[in-house]
Amino acid sequence: MRRIVMVFISLLILISLISIESCKAQKVQTSQFQTETQTATYGSGVLAQFEKELTELVEKVSSSVVAIYSTQEISTFGEDFPFFFPFQIPQERRSLGSGVIIALKGDKFYILTNNHVVQGAKRIRVRFDPHTEKEGKLVGGDPKTDVAVVEVDAKGIENAANRVAKLGDSDKLKVGQLVIAIGNPYGLERTMTMGVISALKRSIGITQYESFIQTDAAINPGNSGGPLINIHGEVIGINTAIVAEGQGLGFAIPINLAKWIADQIIAKGRVTRGWLGVVIQEITPEIAETIGVKEGILVSQIAPNSPAEKAGLRAGDIIIAIDDEKVREVRDLQFRIMKTPPGTEVKLSIIREGKTQVIKVKVGEMPEEVSFTQPKEQANDIGLTLRDLSPEEVKRLGVKGVLVVDVVQGSLAQRSGLRKGDIILMVNNQPVESVADFDAKIEKAKSERKDRVLLLVRRGGNNFYVVLYLRR
DSSP: HHHHEEEHHHHHHHHHHHHHHHHHHHHHHHHHHHHHHHHHHTTTTTHHHHHHHHHHHHHHHHHHHEEEEEEEEEEETTTTTTSSOOSEEEEEEEEEEEEEEEEEETTTTEEEEEEEHHHHHHEEEEEEHHHHHHEEEEEEEETTTEEEEEEEEEEEEGGGGSSSSSOOOGGOOOTTTTEEEEEOOOGGGTTTEEEEEEEEEESSSSSOOOOEEOOOOOOOOOTOEEEEEEEETTEEEEEEEEESSSSEEEEEHHHHHHHHHHHHHHHHOOOEEEOEEEEEEEEHHHHHHSSOSSSSSEEEEETTTTTTHHHHHTTTEEEEEEEEEEOSSSHHHHHHHHSSOOTOOOEEEETTTHHHHEEEEOOOOOOOSSOOOOOOOOOOTTTTTEEOOOOOHHHHHOOOOOEEEEEOOHHHHHHTTTOOOOEEEETTTEEESSSSHHHHHHHHHHTTTEEEEEEEETTTTEEEEEEESSOO
């Protein structure tokens, strides 16, 4: 019995030893497998592929990015001198920005940047790399969108054709897409930062036309004018602004808008926009509750002699559609009219006093300066001060012409019998459309050496003819 027990114990010990050796072998095999697996996956997985594509992408696009150094001349008084100088002392101020090459025409590069980078520049230098810098020429700038174009001689630039950036379509962007900002923050050339599109169609109150791309990709002073690109290497925005008090709040001009501006600047040196001549605002919940209308754009002011006034648009009208296409935001109306060629007639659907109606407006060209005050009347050399009839006056009186605002004492106009309040309808039986039209007809008569013209005048509801003498 004792022998049987000893044999059984020996077998147990043997089995235990075999199990221990087996576990050791398994651990060794597992360790070797893990090592082999790590060797096989580390550096060749999804992250590694992403890193490889990212570095290649940045390397390719970076050749399109330039540094822009602009020199402005400013005048200051001499307070910093030992004695105060009561005159201005010219000084130079140098600023830094970025730009992206968007076209090569002949031997000229066209570089897109921000207007504030080059506005008022006495001199512009463009740096392509640490060893290549050239003089730049401002083709034109647009403060209303903060877009400008700089021209640079491309001769001697290596691989010039390959430096032109590929432009994307900013109308197809979505929140959450990966983006890369490239520029020269604080003079650190071709710095790359990465983030996502945080929001679209942002307005922050720095330009007249705003529909910014918001991104959390780091943007700093010096990045202005540089490209915001997508993962395909396409420029989808021009970096332009940051919120200094916040973090991750950068803004870029959508490339479709920037390109629309740049194409006009390159073609003709300036930007032509469609114009209605209205001040408009969103319908807030409080306004909606008051007027009983929730959708549309509220007209709050009309510019004198503007296309809107001539068409009969009024303050208080609510624009709900352009050519049957709904408008829900101020931006919708603003950008639609901006891109409409001057002279084009558009159909505005409006709500006035609770009723829907349609007004046709011939879009004008936006002037450099827009005034919403009634222009001062000026007396001409025959002693008449005139102004155009407003659309409301034309509708109420049932006539077209110009109103006599004042008659100079002892003038040719007074001698001819004209009075304040008269409405001049015709000159030599030709209808008078405006003050400019009246002046043109008078100047034509003078050029033909005529000493008088025949006017059809309305006074107190009656029409009669008056001979207006042109010479004493």
